[in-house]
Amino acid sequence: QQQVRQSPQSLTVWEGETAILNCSYEDSTFDYFPWYHQFPGESPALLIAIRPVSNKKEDGRFTIFFNKREKKFSLHIADSQPGDSATYFCAASNYNVLYFGSGTKLTVEP
Amino acid sequence: AQTIHQWPVAEIKAVGSPLSLGCTIKGKSSPNLYWYWQATGGTLQQLFYSITVGQVESVVQLNLSASRPKDDQFILSTEKLLLSHSGFYLCAWRDNNNQAPLFGEGTRLSVL
Numbered sequence: 778q779q780q781v782r783q784s785p786q787s788l789t790v791w792e793g794e795t796a797i798l799n800c801s802y803e804d805s806t807f808d809y810f811p812w813y814h815q816f817p818g819e820s821p822a823l824l825i826a827i828r829p830v831s832n833k834k835e836d837g838r839f840t841i842f843f844n845k846r847e848k849k850f851s852l853h854i855a856d857s858q859p860g861d862s863a864t865y866f867c868a869a870s871n872y873n874v875l876y877f878g879s880g881t882k883l884t885v886e887p
Numbered sequence: 888a889q890t891i892h893q894w895p896v897a898e899i900k901a902v903g904s905p906l907s908l909g910c911t912i913k914g915k916s917s918p919n920l921y922w923y924w925q926a927t928g929g930t931l932q933q934l935f936y937s938i939t940v941g942q943v944e945s946v947v948q949l950n951l952s953a954s955r956p957k958d959d960q961f962i963l964s965t966e967k968l969l970l971s972h973s974g975f976y977l978c979a980w981r982d983n984n985n986q987a988p989l990f991g992e993g994t995r996l997s998v999l
Contacts, residue, residue, distance in 0.1 A: 811987040820977055820990040821931065866930065870986060873919065873938070874946055877931045 780804060781869050783878025791886050796854040798881045800867035803848065807869040807876075812841065812852050814863040815880075821866060825852070857885045889914040891991040893978050899997045900968050908963040908994050910978030918980040920961040921988050922953055925975040937961060973998045 783800045790796045802810075811826035827834040827841045827850065834841045838857075843850045854861055862885050867878040891912045900906060912918050922934040933946045935953040943953045950969060954962045961978055975995055979988035 809986040820975075820993045823987050823989060826987045868987075872986070873921075873936045873944070875921075875933055875988060879930045 779879075780876035781867060781878040783867050783881060785881060786879070787882040787884070789884045789886060790857050792857060792859060794857050796857045796861070796883055796885070798852045798854075798865050798867070798883070799849065800851065800869075800878050801847075801849045802869045802876075804869070804871065805848070806871050808872070809870040810841070810843065810850050811868050811870070811875075812839075813866045813868065814861075815866065816863045824865075854883075857883075859885045859887050861885050889918075889980070889982075889989075891978060891980055891989070893976075893991040893994050895994060896992070897995040897997075899999060902970055902998055903967050906963075906965050906968050906972070906996070908976055908996075910961040910963075910991060912959050912980050915959075915980065915982060917958060918982060919988075920955065921979040921981070922961065922963050923977040923979060923990075924949065925977065927974060929974075931977065934963070968998045970998050972996060 781802050812824045813821035814824050815821040825836045825839045827843050829845050832843050838855045840853045864880045864882045866880050868875050894909045920937045923931045925931045935943055937943045937955040940955055940958050951965045975993050977993045978991045981988045
């Protein structure tokens with residue numbers, strides 16, 4: 778059973794647009810929801826994370842929107858830049874086990 | 888500052904041969920340590936975690952084992968490699984103030 782579902786599989790936006798990546802989860806015991814990005818040939822790097830006590834978390838151009846009732850969360854990347862092109866993974870954790878989504882390959886066209 | 892180092896950077900191994908991958912973290916006492924595996928072009932799957940020396944919990948069974956012989960060291964191994972073991976192996980650590988694991992640079996494994 779897939780614990781975390783992620784969509785779309787790939788996304789192309791123009792420079793300056795807002796990219797929206799979506800995830801959903803099943804297990805209501807998950808209590809931490811990070812997003813990572815991964816550039817080709819590199820390891821994943823933590824971008825931003827949220828706990829279910831909040832419904833929004835901002836860090837610069839990156840914002841997580843969290844809907845606990847619907848078990849959904851999304852990453853919004855405002856003013857997308859070509860340097861944002863990477864694969865983005867959402868994840869959900871119940872402390873010592875982290876379940877990843879399948880990833881979204883984001884391409885930002887100049 | 889904490890640093891995490893994985894070795895080797897890359898390995899090419901034959902099917903049926905043994906494997907040992909290592910991970911060391913410096914600058915942090917008693918970290919929680921994790922092993923993840925990523926197939927080429929795929930998502931990440933957690934393999935093991937360890938909260939303390941000598942204690943390792945398995946998350947998925949992939950004919951691999953892990954050990955934590957020292958507070959700052961986490962080892963991933965198998966006695967007999969399969970083709971399906973190919974991929975990117977990532978060690979990660981977490982402290983109690985940040986629940987998101989932070990990854991090392993990884994080891995790329997090709998099993999031929």
